[in-house]
Amino acid sequence: MRKIIIGGGAAGLMAAYAAASGGHEVLLLEKNEKLGKKIYITGKGRCNLTNDCPPDEFLQNVVRGGKFLTGAIYRFPPAETMRFFEEHGLALKVERGSRVFPVSDHASDVTKTLERACRASGVSFRLNTAVTEIAAEGGRVQGVRTETEFLPADNVVLATGGLSYPSTGSTGDGYRFAAALGHTLTPCTPSLVGIEAEGVSAAQGISVKNCVLTAKRGGKLLFSEQGELLFTHYGVSGPLILTLSALLSRDTPQQTVCTLDFKPALDEKKLGERLLRDFSERANEQMKNVMRGLLPAQLAMLVLRAAGIRAEKQANAVTQEERMRLIAALKAFPLKLKKLRGFEEAVITSGGVDLKEVDPKTMQSKIVRGLFFAGEVLDADAFTGGFNLQIAFSTGYLAGKGVE
Ligand SMILES: Cc1cc2nc3c(=O)[nH]c(=O)nc-3n(C[C@H](O)[C@H](O)[C@H](O)COP(=O)(O)OP(=O)(O)OC[C@H]3O[C@@H](n4cnc5c(N)ncnc54)[C@H](O)[C@@H]3O)c2cc1C
Numbered sequence: 001m002r003k004i005i006i007g008g009g010a011a012g013l014m015a016a017y018a019a020a021s022g023g024h025e026v027l028l029l030e031k032n033e034k035l036g037k038k039i040y041i042t043g044k045g046r047c048n049l050t051n052d053c054p055p056d057e058f059l060q061n062v063v064r065g066g067k068f069l070t071g072a073i074y075r076f077p078p079a080e081t082m083r084f085f086e087e088h089g090l091a092l093k094v095e096r097g098s099r100v101f102p103v104s105d106h107a108s109d110v111t112k113t114l115e116r117a118c119r120a121s122g123v124s125f126r127l128n129t130a131v132t133e134i135a136a137e138g139g140r141v142q143g144v145r146t147e148t149e150f151l152p153a154d155n156v157v158l159a160t161g162g163l164s165y166p167s168t169g170s171t172g173d174g175y176r177f178a179a180a181l182g183h184t185l186t187p188c189t190p191s192l193v194g195i196e197a198e199g200v201s202a203a204q205g206i207s208v209k210n211c212v213l214t215a216k217r218g219g220k221l222l223f224s225e226q227g228e229l230l231f232t233h234y235g236v237s238g239p240l241i242l243t244l245s246a247l248l249s250r251d252t253p254q255q256t257v258c259t260l261d262f263k264p265a266l267d268e269k270k271l272g273e274r275l276l277r278d279f280s281e282r283a284n285e286q287m288k289n290v291m292r293g294l295l296p297a298q299l300a301m302l303v304l305r306a307a308g309i310r311a312e313k314q315a316n317a318v319t320q321e322e323r324m325r326l327i328a329a330l331k332a333f334p335l336k337l338k339k340l341r342g343f344e345e346a347v348i349t350s351g352g353v354d355l356k357e358v359d360p361k362t363m364q365s366k367i368v369r370g371l372f373f374a375g376e377v378l379d380a381d382a383f384t385g386g387f388n389l390q391i392a393f394s395t396g397y398l399a400g401k402g403v404e
Pocket residue numbers: 006007008009010011012029030031032035036037038039041042043044047048049050129130131132159160161162164165168169170171172173174346347348374375376377385386387388389390392
């Protein structure tokens with residue numbers, strides 16, 4: 001009997017391919033007018049489709065659901081994803097941090113390759129078709145309802161994605177379908193997203209290429225990494241902040257004590273010597289100008305404020321105590337976090353279908369026979385670097401191979 005895949009994103013397309021190449025009759029339903037609308041915007045339009053690393057390293061980059069995903073990542077690891085795309089005609093390249101992209105730098109080529117592989121295996125597609133309900137009876141899937149008809153199927157793969165970037169079609173429909181069938185949902189929160197912060201909007205637009213972000217909770221170290229950070233109109237974003245957001249997405253950011261080291265290459269002694277040199281060379285200049293050798297102007301103003309030094313103060317009037325405070329503000333600038341930005345801007349949704357109710361070997365529901373899950377609809381997520389699409393591919397592949 002026919003197998004239905006709901007959702008034509010990364011997970012649904014891979015599930016459709018895996019099921020059809022196993023000899024099943026497969027129909028994929030997608031509510032948008034085209035497939036892979038979200039894939040199109042991934043990796044800034046270039047699609048970082050996986051990370052070229054072994055499974056054990058991969059799993060270290062999974063934030064939630066690592067144990068559940070272990071089998072899927074070993075069975076369909078990044079190397080298999082790369083082989084799949086290359087065998088279906090998409091040349092790949094590996095960039096910094098083992099991030100994998102199509103050589104063409106076009107995310108649309110990733111969707112086209114998935115579609116081509118599906119069609120070659122006999123998958124049928126229906127676009128502009130929104131599923132409204134999954135029908136089940138006696139603990140078994142019977143089919144799906146769309147706005148206009150009932151489509152019978154003995155197996156259904158639910159691959160409707162999460163809640164982030166709802167304009168791409170991820171509007172949380174799958175959570176509602178799963179809950180209606182008795183599945184438990186872990187509350188959804190935005191993840192891999194910018195964080196609102198107090199008093200830094202004056203520095204908006206400034207990107208700091210090389211700083212260390214440290215986060216502590218109750219005195220315990222939560223996170224400390226060197227990298228890039230971007231100041232925005234609402235607070236902070238950029239790679240370091242996205243990673244931190246994944247750790248805070250189910251927490252209260254306000255209780256996290258965050259500091260920024262703007263000069264990680266200089267210890268306090270060396271930084272002190274550097275300041276003394278600058279101050280003596282530019283003794284009659286105002287601090288806001290002297291600081292420009294160290295930081296972009298708007299950021300320098302924030303640092304001076306944190307150190308309690310007037311921007312107009314002359315360098316030769318800065319006291320030793322003020323210099324110490326300036327060193328502290330440069331090495332441990334206090335970043336007061338308020339809250340994570342919303343789903344509209346989040347790369348990923350944290351939360352979703354409770355993994356305890358899903359068989360990790362097949363992605364089949366333990367509650368409703370014939371119902372399978374794949375991709376972001378599951379309560380699993382990872383850091384940036386190609387890991388989230390790989391989760392979609394691995395779970396999609398297992399679900400497609402799991403259909404009976
Ligand atoms: C801006 C941005 C950049 C990203 N960049 C990367 C990256 O470079 N690398 C990476 O690994 N990850 C990246 N991600 C994350 C990645 O895109 C997701 O993890 C991945 O797309 C999830 O795939 P999915 O198939 O589970 O869900 P989706 O891609 O969201 O697909 C779900 C599909 O289901 C359809 N659908 C929903 N409801 C229904 C319904 N009722 N009936 C029919 N169809 C329905 C939707 O229209 C959609 O097409 C990025 C995310 C964003 C937002």
